[in-house]
Amino acid sequence: MTKIDRCLVDSAWLFSHPTSSAEFLPHGVSDHSPILVSWHDHHSKARPFRFSNHWIQHKDFKSVVDSVWDEVIYADPMNALSLKLKKLKERLRIWAKSNGTFLQKRVLEAKSELFFLQDQLQAQPYDAPLAAQERLAMKKYGTLARAELDDLQKKSDCMWLKFGDRCTSYYHNVIKERRNMSWIWSITTTEGNKLNQQNEVCAEFVQNYKGLMGTSATTNIPDNFYEQLDIK
Structure with missing residues:
Protein backbone atom coordinates (compact mmCIF):
# COMPACT_ATOMS: atom_id res chain seq x y z
CA MET A 1 0.00 0.00 0.00
CA LYS A 45 15.68 18.89 31.09
CA ALA A 46 19.17 20.20 31.45
CA ARG A 47 20.99 19.94 28.15
CA PRO A 48 24.09 17.79 28.04
CA PHE A 49 27.39 19.61 27.89
CA ARG A 50 28.57 20.24 24.34
CA PHE A 51 31.85 21.81 23.42
CA SER A 52 31.69 24.49 20.72
CA ASN A 53 34.72 24.85 18.50
CA HIS A 54 34.42 28.64 18.31
CA TRP A 55 35.21 28.90 22.04
CA ILE A 56 38.87 28.26 21.21
CA GLN A 57 39.00 31.52 19.27
CA HIS A 58 37.85 33.55 22.29
CA LYS A 59 40.62 35.46 24.03
CA ASP A 60 39.54 34.32 27.53
CA PHE A 61 39.14 30.62 26.75
CA LYS A 62 42.69 29.58 27.64
CA SER A 63 42.63 31.46 30.94
CA VAL A 64 39.40 29.67 31.93
CA VAL A 65 40.99 26.29 31.20
CA ASP A 66 44.22 27.22 33.01
CA SER A 67 42.31 28.37 36.11
CA VAL A 68 40.82 24.89 36.48
CA TRP A 69 43.86 22.90 35.40
CA ASP A 70 46.19 24.70 37.82
CA GLU A 71 44.08 23.73 40.83
CA VAL A 72 45.69 21.20 43.15
CA ILE A 73 43.57 18.08 43.73
CA TYR A 74 44.79 15.51 46.21
CA ALA A 75 43.85 12.23 44.59
CA ASP A 76 45.36 9.54 42.42
CA PRO A 77 46.08 10.63 38.82
CA MET A 78 42.97 9.09 37.25
CA ASN A 79 40.57 10.55 39.84
CA ALA A 80 42.34 13.90 39.68
CA LEU A 81 41.90 13.97 35.89
CA SER A 82 38.23 13.04 36.18
CA LEU A 83 37.54 15.70 38.81
CA LYS A 84 39.33 18.38 36.78
CA LEU A 85 37.32 17.52 33.67
CA LYS A 86 34.07 17.77 35.65
CA LYS A 87 35.10 21.12 37.10
CA LEU A 88 36.16 22.37 33.68
CA LYS A 89 32.81 21.37 32.20
CA GLU A 90 30.88 23.35 34.81
CA ARG A 91 33.25 26.33 34.55
CA LEU A 92 32.92 26.41 30.76
CA ARG A 93 29.15 26.09 30.99
CA ILE A 94 28.98 29.20 33.22
CA TRP A 95 31.52 31.08 31.11
CA ALA A 96 29.71 30.27 27.86
CA LYS A 97 26.47 31.82 29.11
CA SER A 98 28.10 35.24 29.14
CA ASN A 99 30.69 34.83 26.37
CA GLY A 100 29.83 31.93 24.11
CA THR A 101 26.09 32.36 23.65
CA PHE A 102 24.08 34.85 21.56
CA LEU A 103 26.57 34.24 18.77
CA GLN A 104 24.11 35.10 16.02
CA LYS A 105 23.33 38.44 17.67
CA ARG A 106 27.03 39.24 17.98
CA VAL A 107 27.55 38.42 14.30
CA LEU A 108 24.77 40.81 13.28
CA GLU A 109 26.17 43.56 15.51
CA ALA A 110 29.67 43.10 14.06
CA LYS A 111 28.26 43.18 10.53
CA SER A 112 26.34 46.39 11.21
CA GLU A 113 29.44 47.99 12.71
CA LEU A 114 31.51 47.00 9.67
CA PHE A 115 28.95 48.39 7.20
CA PHE A 116 28.74 51.63 9.19
CA LEU A 117 32.51 52.13 9.09
CA GLN A 118 32.65 51.28 5.39
CA ASP A 119 29.99 53.90 4.65
CA GLN A 120 32.03 56.48 6.55
CA LEU A 121 35.21 55.38 4.79
CA GLN A 122 33.62 55.94 1.38
CA ALA A 123 32.92 59.54 2.36
CA GLN A 124 36.41 59.96 3.89
CA PRO A 125 38.71 57.63 1.91
CA TYR A 126 41.94 59.24 3.17
CA ASP A 127 41.12 59.00 6.89
CA ALA A 128 43.86 56.66 8.21
CA PRO A 129 42.39 56.09 11.72
CA LEU A 130 39.01 55.30 10.18
CA ALA A 131 40.64 52.83 7.79
CA ALA A 132 42.35 51.13 10.73
CA GLN A 133 38.99 50.80 12.53
CA GLU A 134 37.48 49.31 9.37
CA ARG A 135 40.22 46.66 9.19
CA LEU A 136 39.68 45.71 12.83
CA ALA A 137 35.92 45.53 12.29
CA MET A 138 36.47 43.34 9.23
CA LYS A 139 38.66 40.97 11.25
CA LYS A 140 36.12 40.85 14.09
CA TYR A 141 33.22 40.13 11.76
CA GLY A 142 35.16 37.43 9.92
CA THR A 143 36.08 35.68 13.18
CA LEU A 144 32.51 35.72 14.49
CA ALA A 145 31.04 34.65 11.14
CA ARG A 146 33.37 31.65 10.95
CA ALA A 147 32.53 30.76 14.55
CA GLU A 148 28.81 30.89 13.76
CA LEU A 149 29.34 28.75 10.67
CA ASP A 150 31.25 26.12 12.68
CA ASP A 151 28.57 26.11 15.36
CA LEU A 152 25.73 25.69 12.87
CA GLN A 153 27.63 22.98 11.02
CA LYS A 154 28.05 21.03 14.24
CA LYS A 155 24.36 21.36 15.13
CA SER A 156 22.80 20.80 11.72
CA ASP A 157 25.16 17.99 10.66
CA CYS A 158 24.91 19.01 6.99
CA MET A 159 27.98 17.76 5.19
CA TRP A 160 27.53 20.12 2.23
CA LEU A 161 27.56 23.12 4.56
CA LYS A 162 31.33 23.27 4.03
CA PHE A 163 30.78 24.08 0.37
CA GLY A 164 27.47 25.96 0.31
CA ASP A 165 26.38 29.47 1.19
CA ARG A 166 25.35 30.19 4.74
CA CYS A 167 21.56 30.33 5.13
CA THR A 168 20.85 30.99 8.78
CA SER A 169 17.08 30.45 8.68
CA TYR A 170 17.49 27.09 6.95
CA TYR A 171 20.08 25.79 9.38
CA HIS A 172 18.08 26.87 12.41
CA ASN A 173 15.06 25.01 11.02
CA VAL A 174 17.22 21.91 10.54
CA ILE A 175 18.38 22.14 14.15
CA LYS A 176 14.78 22.41 15.41
CA GLU A 177 13.76 19.45 13.27
CA ARG A 178 16.57 17.28 14.64
CA ARG A 179 15.63 18.16 18.21
CA ASN A 180 11.99 17.24 17.60
CA MET A 181 12.98 13.94 15.99
CA SER A 182 14.99 12.95 19.05
CA TRP A 183 11.89 12.96 21.28
CA ILE A 184 9.49 10.05 21.68
CA TRP A 185 6.08 11.60 22.25
CA SER A 186 3.94 8.44 22.47
CA ILE A 187 4.28 4.66 22.41
CA THR A 188 1.99 1.64 22.24
CA THR A 189 2.56 -1.04 24.86
CA THR A 190 2.55 -4.78 24.19
CA GLU A 191 -1.00 -4.86 25.59
CA GLY A 192 -2.11 -2.37 22.93
CA ASN A 193 -2.43 0.63 25.26
CA LYS A 194 -1.26 3.97 23.93
CA LEU A 195 0.73 6.19 26.30
CA ASN A 196 0.99 9.93 25.64
CA GLN A 197 2.22 11.34 28.95
CA GLN A 198 5.96 11.80 29.24
CA ASN A 199 6.22 10.19 32.68
CA GLU A 200 4.20 7.17 31.49
CA VAL A 201 6.42 6.74 28.42
CA CYS A 202 9.57 6.87 30.57
CA ALA A 203 8.16 4.38 33.08
CA GLU A 204 7.19 1.96 30.30
CA PHE A 205 10.70 2.04 28.84
CA VAL A 206 12.22 1.36 32.25
CA GLN A 207 9.81 -1.51 32.87
CA ASN A 208 10.50 -2.99 29.44
CA TYR A 209 14.27 -3.01 29.96
CA LYS A 210 13.84 -4.47 33.43
CA GLY A 211 12.02 -7.35 31.80
CA LEU A 212 14.83 -7.80 29.28
CA MET A 213 17.68 -7.55 31.76
CA GLY A 214 15.98 -9.40 34.61
CA THR A 215 15.85 -8.49 38.27
CA SER A 216 18.46 -8.66 41.00
CA ALA A 217 18.74 -11.90 42.95
CA THR A 218 20.48 -12.93 46.15
CA THR A 219 22.80 -15.93 46.07
CA ASN A 220 23.57 -17.74 49.29
CA ILE A 221 27.02 -19.33 49.43
CA PRO A 222 27.57 -22.04 52.07
CA ASP A 223 30.26 -21.40 54.64
CA ASN A 224 32.25 -24.46 53.55
CA PHE A 225 31.93 -23.71 49.82
CA TYR A 226 35.61 -22.93 49.30
CA GLU A 227 36.67 -25.95 51.38
CA GLN A 228 34.76 -28.24 49.02
CA LEU A 229 36.62 -26.95 45.97
CA ASP A 230 39.27 -29.34 44.69
CA ILE A 231 42.02 -26.87 43.87
CA LYS A 232 45.32 -28.30 42.69
Whole structure:
Protein backbone atom coordinates (compact mmCIF):
# COMPACT_ATOMS: atom_id res chain seq x y z
CA MET A 1 0.00 0.00 0.00
CA THR A 2 1.32 3.43 -0.92
CA LYS A 3 1.14 6.11 1.73
CA ILE A 4 -0.56 9.10 0.09
CA ASP A 5 -1.49 11.07 3.21
CA ARG A 6 0.77 13.84 4.44
CA CYS A 7 0.66 16.42 7.20
CA LEU A 8 2.56 19.53 6.12
CA VAL A 9 3.64 22.37 8.41
CA ASP A 10 5.89 25.39 7.98
CA SER A 11 8.65 26.83 10.14
CA ALA A 12 6.20 29.17 11.89
CA TRP A 13 4.18 26.15 13.05
CA LEU A 14 7.28 24.34 14.31
CA PHE A 15 8.31 27.44 16.22
CA SER A 16 4.86 27.90 17.81
CA HIS A 17 4.13 24.20 18.42
CA PRO A 18 7.46 22.39 18.85
CA THR A 19 5.88 19.42 20.67
CA SER A 20 3.16 18.67 18.12
CA SER A 21 2.94 15.34 16.30
CA ALA A 22 0.70 13.71 13.71
CA GLU A 23 -0.82 10.24 13.96
CA PHE A 24 -2.35 8.48 10.96
CA LEU A 25 -5.44 6.55 12.02
CA PRO A 26 -6.87 3.47 10.24
CA HIS A 27 -8.35 4.48 6.89
CA GLY A 28 -11.27 2.05 6.97
CA VAL A 29 -13.14 1.98 3.66
CA SER A 30 -11.66 5.29 2.50
CA ASP A 31 -8.53 5.81 0.43
CA HIS A 32 -7.28 8.37 2.95
CA SER A 33 -6.40 8.03 6.62
CA PRO A 34 -7.63 10.55 9.19
CA ILE A 35 -4.77 12.55 10.68
CA LEU A 36 -4.81 13.30 14.39
CA VAL A 37 -2.60 16.25 15.38
CA SER A 38 -1.68 16.32 19.07
CA TRP A 39 0.25 18.51 21.47
CA HIS A 40 2.35 16.88 24.16
CA ASP A 41 3.44 18.00 27.59
CA HIS A 42 7.14 18.63 27.51
CA HIS A 43 9.28 19.22 30.57
CA SER A 44 12.65 20.40 29.40
CA LYS A 45 15.68 18.89 31.09
CA ALA A 46 19.17 20.20 31.45
CA ARG A 47 20.99 19.94 28.15
CA PRO A 48 24.09 17.79 28.04
CA PHE A 49 27.39 19.61 27.89
CA ARG A 50 28.57 20.24 24.34
CA PHE A 51 31.85 21.81 23.42
CA SER A 52 31.69 24.49 20.72
CA ASN A 53 34.72 24.85 18.50
CA HIS A 54 34.42 28.64 18.31
CA TRP A 55 35.21 28.90 22.04
CA ILE A 56 38.87 28.26 21.21
CA GLN A 57 39.00 31.52 19.27
CA HIS A 58 37.85 33.55 22.29
CA LYS A 59 40.62 35.46 24.03
CA ASP A 60 39.54 34.32 27.53
CA PHE A 61 39.14 30.62 26.75
CA LYS A 62 42.69 29.58 27.64
CA SER A 63 42.63 31.46 30.94
CA VAL A 64 39.40 29.67 31.93
CA VAL A 65 40.99 26.29 31.20
CA ASP A 66 44.22 27.22 33.01
CA SER A 67 42.31 28.37 36.11
CA VAL A 68 40.82 24.89 36.48
CA TRP A 69 43.86 22.90 35.40
CA ASP A 70 46.19 24.70 37.82
CA GLU A 71 44.08 23.73 40.83
CA VAL A 72 45.69 21.20 43.15
CA ILE A 73 43.57 18.08 43.73
CA TYR A 74 44.79 15.51 46.21
CA ALA A 75 43.85 12.23 44.59
CA ASP A 76 45.36 9.54 42.42
CA PRO A 77 46.08 10.63 38.82
CA MET A 78 42.97 9.09 37.25
CA ASN A 79 40.57 10.55 39.84
CA ALA A 80 42.34 13.90 39.68
CA LEU A 81 41.90 13.97 35.89
CA SER A 82 38.23 13.04 36.18
CA LEU A 83 37.54 15.70 38.81
CA LYS A 84 39.33 18.38 36.78
CA LEU A 85 37.32 17.52 33.67
CA LYS A 86 34.07 17.77 35.65
CA LYS A 87 35.10 21.12 37.10
CA LEU A 88 36.16 22.37 33.68
CA LYS A 89 32.81 21.37 32.20
CA GLU A 90 30.88 23.35 34.81
CA ARG A 91 33.25 26.33 34.55
CA LEU A 92 32.92 26.41 30.76
CA ARG A 93 29.15 26.09 30.99
CA ILE A 94 28.98 29.20 33.22
CA TRP A 95 31.52 31.08 31.11
CA ALA A 96 29.71 30.27 27.86
CA LYS A 97 26.47 31.82 29.11
CA SER A 98 28.10 35.24 29.14
CA ASN A 99 30.69 34.83 26.37
CA GLY A 100 29.83 31.93 24.11
CA THR A 101 26.09 32.36 23.65
CA PHE A 102 24.08 34.85 21.56
CA LEU A 103 26.57 34.24 18.77
CA GLN A 104 24.11 35.10 16.02
CA LYS A 105 23.33 38.44 17.67
CA ARG A 106 27.03 39.24 17.98
CA VAL A 107 27.55 38.42 14.30
CA LEU A 108 24.77 40.81 13.28
CA GLU A 109 26.17 43.56 15.51
CA ALA A 110 29.67 43.10 14.06
CA LYS A 111 28.26 43.18 10.53
CA SER A 112 26.34 46.39 11.21
CA GLU A 113 29.44 47.99 12.71
CA LEU A 114 31.51 47.00 9.67
CA PHE A 115 28.95 48.39 7.20
CA PHE A 116 28.74 51.63 9.19
CA LEU A 117 32.51 52.13 9.09
CA GLN A 118 32.65 51.28 5.39
CA ASP A 119 29.99 53.90 4.65
CA GLN A 120 32.03 56.48 6.55
CA LEU A 121 35.21 55.38 4.79
CA GLN A 122 33.62 55.94 1.38
CA ALA A 123 32.92 59.54 2.36
CA GLN A 124 36.41 59.96 3.89
CA PRO A 125 38.71 57.63 1.91
CA TYR A 126 41.94 59.24 3.17
CA ASP A 127 41.12 59.00 6.89
CA ALA A 128 43.86 56.66 8.21
CA PRO A 129 42.39 56.09 11.72
CA LEU A 130 39.01 55.30 10.18
CA ALA A 131 40.64 52.83 7.79
CA ALA A 132 42.35 51.13 10.73
CA GLN A 133 38.99 50.80 12.53
CA GLU A 134 37.48 49.31 9.37
CA ARG A 135 40.22 46.66 9.19
CA LEU A 136 39.68 45.71 12.83
CA ALA A 137 35.92 45.53 12.29
CA MET A 138 36.47 43.34 9.23
CA LYS A 139 38.66 40.97 11.25
CA LYS A 140 36.12 40.85 14.09
CA TYR A 141 33.22 40.13 11.76
CA GLY A 142 35.16 37.43 9.92
CA THR A 143 36.08 35.68 13.18
CA LEU A 144 32.51 35.72 14.49
CA ALA A 145 31.04 34.65 11.14
CA ARG A 146 33.37 31.65 10.95
CA ALA A 147 32.53 30.76 14.55
CA GLU A 148 28.81 30.89 13.76
CA LEU A 149 29.34 28.75 10.67
CA ASP A 150 31.25 26.12 12.68
CA ASP A 151 28.57 26.11 15.36
CA LEU A 152 25.73 25.69 12.87
CA GLN A 153 27.63 22.98 11.02
CA LYS A 154 28.05 21.03 14.24
CA LYS A 155 24.36 21.36 15.13
CA SER A 156 22.80 20.80 11.72
CA ASP A 157 25.16 17.99 10.66
CA CYS A 158 24.91 19.01 6.99
CA MET A 159 27.98 17.76 5.19
CA TRP A 160 27.53 20.12 2.23
CA LEU A 161 27.56 23.12 4.56
CA LYS A 162 31.33 23.27 4.03
CA PHE A 163 30.78 24.08 0.37
CA GLY A 164 27.47 25.96 0.31
CA ASP A 165 26.38 29.47 1.19
CA ARG A 166 25.35 30.19 4.74
CA CYS A 167 21.56 30.33 5.13
CA THR A 168 20.85 30.99 8.78
CA SER A 169 17.08 30.45 8.68
CA TYR A 170 17.49 27.09 6.95
CA TYR A 171 20.08 25.79 9.38
CA HIS A 172 18.08 26.87 12.41
CA ASN A 173 15.06 25.01 11.02
CA VAL A 174 17.22 21.91 10.54
CA ILE A 175 18.38 22.14 14.15
CA LYS A 176 14.78 22.41 15.41
CA GLU A 177 13.76 19.45 13.27
CA ARG A 178 16.57 17.28 14.64
CA ARG A 179 15.63 18.16 18.21
CA ASN A 180 11.99 17.24 17.60
CA MET A 181 12.98 13.94 15.99
CA SER A 182 14.99 12.95 19.05
CA TRP A 183 11.89 12.96 21.28
CA ILE A 184 9.49 10.05 21.68
CA TRP A 185 6.08 11.60 22.25
CA SER A 186 3.94 8.44 22.47
CA ILE A 187 4.28 4.66 22.41
CA THR A 188 1.99 1.64 22.24
CA THR A 189 2.56 -1.04 24.86
CA THR A 190 2.55 -4.78 24.19
CA GLU A 191 -1.00 -4.86 25.59
CA GLY A 192 -2.11 -2.37 22.93
CA ASN A 193 -2.43 0.63 25.26
CA LYS A 194 -1.26 3.97 23.93
CA LEU A 195 0.73 6.19 26.30
CA ASN A 196 0.99 9.93 25.64
CA GLN A 197 2.22 11.34 28.95
CA GLN A 198 5.96 11.80 29.24
CA ASN A 199 6.22 10.19 32.68
CA GLU A 200 4.20 7.17 31.49
CA VAL A 201 6.42 6.74 28.42
CA CYS A 202 9.57 6.87 30.57
CA ALA A 203 8.16 4.38 33.08
CA GLU A 204 7.19 1.96 30.30
CA PHE A 205 10.70 2.04 28.84
CA VAL A 206 12.22 1.36 32.25
CA GLN A 207 9.81 -1.51 32.87
CA ASN A 208 10.50 -2.99 29.44
CA TYR A 209 14.27 -3.01 29.96
CA LYS A 210 13.84 -4.47 33.43
CA GLY A 211 12.02 -7.35 31.80
CA LEU A 212 14.83 -7.80 29.28
CA MET A 213 17.68 -7.55 31.76
CA GLY A 214 15.98 -9.40 34.61
CA THR A 215 15.85 -8.49 38.27
CA SER A 216 18.46 -8.66 41.00
CA ALA A 217 18.74 -11.90 42.95
CA THR A 218 20.48 -12.93 46.15
CA THR A 219 22.80 -15.93 46.07
CA ASN A 220 23.57 -17.74 49.29
CA ILE A 221 27.02 -19.33 49.43
CA PRO A 222 27.57 -22.04 52.07
CA ASP A 223 30.26 -21.40 54.64
CA ASN A 224 32.25 -24.46 53.55
CA PHE A 225 31.93 -23.71 49.82
CA TYR A 226 35.61 -22.93 49.30
CA GLU A 227 36.67 -25.95 51.38
CA GLN A 228 34.76 -28.24 49.02
CA LEU A 229 36.62 -26.95 45.97
CA ASP A 230 39.27 -29.34 44.69
CA ILE A 231 42.02 -26.87 43.87
CA LYS A 232 45.32 -28.30 42.69
